[in-house]
Amino acid sequence: MIPPSVSLIGSFRRHYPEVWKAAKIFGAAGMTVKSPPMSRIVDRERAFVRFASDPPLASDLDLQAATMDKIFSSDFVYVVNPGGYIGADTTLELGRIVERGMAVYYAEPPRLLIDVPGGTVLSPGELAAGISGGAVSAKPARRPRVAALPTADIVIFTIREQQLHVLLIRRGTEPYRGKLALPGGFVRPGESLEDTAQRELREETGLDASRILLEQVHTHSDPKRDPRGRVITTAFLAIAPNLPEAAAGTDAYRAAWIEVEESLWQDPGRLAFDHAVILKQALDRARGMLEHTTVAAQFCGKVFTISELRQVYEAVWGVRLNPQNFQRKIRSTRGFVIDTGKKQASHHGRPAELFRTGPARILYPPMLRPGQPGQATLDSMGNSKSATQAR
């Protein structure tokens, strides 16, 4: 288990002895102190107090930004405010911290209009005891909670030239600058994760997302998955018909359709963050959904031939299917496709009939993908790599 991390804020100029003392207590209790840097103060006259460990040429604003990053990546914040005093710049930082919903504890009641529930005014020792959970404390600390920034990442699949492709974005900013990443973004005020995913999908592909399947796959919450701090992402699976090359949407200038192949999730470092895992899980989910639902038709345009539908199955599953039997299976399944009566302007051979999607969503006799032909079972016998099993 990773030790809890804390950042201390307050007037380092006026109250550094108190800050130092509190930090020592937290450190002794096994916590990681992310800020202040626990080095010697070399210049207290600057607007932003300088430590020996600070880069000497950094501006006040750069230093403050770096400090805020450290604060936001910690599990909670402790405000050192002897007599209730909080300086102007600390107050501004505190507003940002409050707005992020982080857990905040105070040494003394603040002289500000803030809702300070009982138990959030604690001495460093009480807090350390409450966090580690063992020691007896007169005022039991509220259980420590962590705030996180929720994000939605989307795995958008499509078929291009009979191959499965996924929409990826070349990152333009740190971290993982230059690497490929899934499209996605932070949840905005008032949005649910589904809203966020739908907005990102629209921004990246220009598709009217309300008509596109958007299926939640998994939520990734490893505390170290994002170096910027506690970012929890929920992965969505989207299935899109073939789109014009560069979806001329707003943010799409860096986006590209990449062929889905083993190396995308096998080669470490090809994708940013834990996106290789997310991609693989979404692919597995899509493969499974093709068995039990009629979503395969979502890969196709408004009208399509049965061959096109078969190519979807072949591309996603990575197998060859018998065209004749596939044909019969689809046509005998009521509600999957509806004959439009029209025929395709032929490429070669007999013109295929054109279909549109039917009302059925679930395939009852499922379309089982060819597995071990033997009668028995045994996929992954014993060695459980099934993600959610015991960590």
Next chain:
Amino acid sequence: MIPPSVSLIGSFRRHYPEVWKAAKIFGAAGMTVKSPPMSRIVDRERAFVRFASDPPLASDLDLQAATMDKIFSSDFVYVVNPGGYIGADTTLELGRIVERGMAVYYAEPPRLLIDVPGGTVLSPGELAAGISGGAVSAKPARRPRVAALPTADIVIFTIREQQLHVLLIRRGTEPYRGKLALPGGFVRPGESLEDTAQRELREETGLDASRILLEQVHTHSDPKRDPRGRVITTAFLAIAPNLPEAAAGTDAYRAAWIEVEESLWQDPGRLAFDHAVILKQALDRARGMLEHTTVAAQFCGKVFTISELRQVYEAVWGVRLNPQNFQRKIRSTRGFVIDTGKKQASHHGRPAELFRTGPARILYPPMLRPGQPGQATLDSMGNSKSATQAR
């Protein structure tokens, strides 16, 4: 075209004449002033200045919260700070506004460590002219993000007296005091959601959670799902063998096994929060998993008979199965169960052989639950109630 909206912040106590003047200028330029309310000040001695239009009994904190809502709903914020002065509570508000990435303009350069790009210090007249003239945009400096408190809720199923039961807890605190709720809790520092779920499972049942299946089901993020604020929960499915009545664990004194029946998720208000939806989704997931995996054996003890296994399927699916055919199916599936050679101390009739779980995890020829016998498809044709589809 909707007129741009603005909120003004600053010390209404000290600088209300300047605030009023600026608001008038914005109003004359066709903008909507969301805050202040443009009514008469009736009490300037309170911590939060009172206007005639304010509800007289509201607390300072209530008023501030309502004001922040107005500010956050406007297109940009104008800070009235004659001489650069910004008071402590305004500074805290400003921090929250900055963290949301809203566009902020200042009457004079602020005496704070804030990055004030050129053009953001403007007189009200300049700003009004710029907005209507298109020179100044209300585009936020940075995209707004929201922080959330992540929680894990667990749907723990077991079989008791041949019926499916779920572990529920009678809530002892607001909100939803007295209602039944799923066990769960907030993510603690350093934990992933899986860690949290495992800890809660151990606390509630005393089970060594590392040996129990814990499967992520869905993440619920509706901004209004929890009245306490932005709480995002990830639901887990756990399957437990029959346990001694009151698992004497620490927090379990309020816990009880409740029979799973329609009314649990049909009757509104029987379960707290959105736990009815969570329960139903977990049940559907469990039903599906029984088809394709060998988890049914997790409901049983270390050794079990094939009848017991069948009763699991019958309880979870809510159907009757033919004992003879079930027997053959299980025995002919390699790796599902292993014969121990022992026999059950008989109740009645021929003693059943005892089995233990085999190494297989995935059932390849799946155990399809009896559906529409007809050949075709059509579960939920058309009317999509499939949760993740378009909101």
Next chain:
DNA sequence: AGAATAGTGTCTATGAGACAGTATATG
């Protein structure tokens, strides 16, 4: 005509469901 693709007919193997029949316990 030959190649290519679409679609149908038919045989076979397999597995699910139904049901008769056998095995082994209790009372």
Next chain:
DNA sequence: CATATACTGTCTCATAGACACTATTCT
């Protein structure tokens, strides 16, 4: 003995896979 449960044998039917065959286009 009857009764109850466990287990096996066998028939039928539905469906998947294999493959031959027909249909309709392009070159």
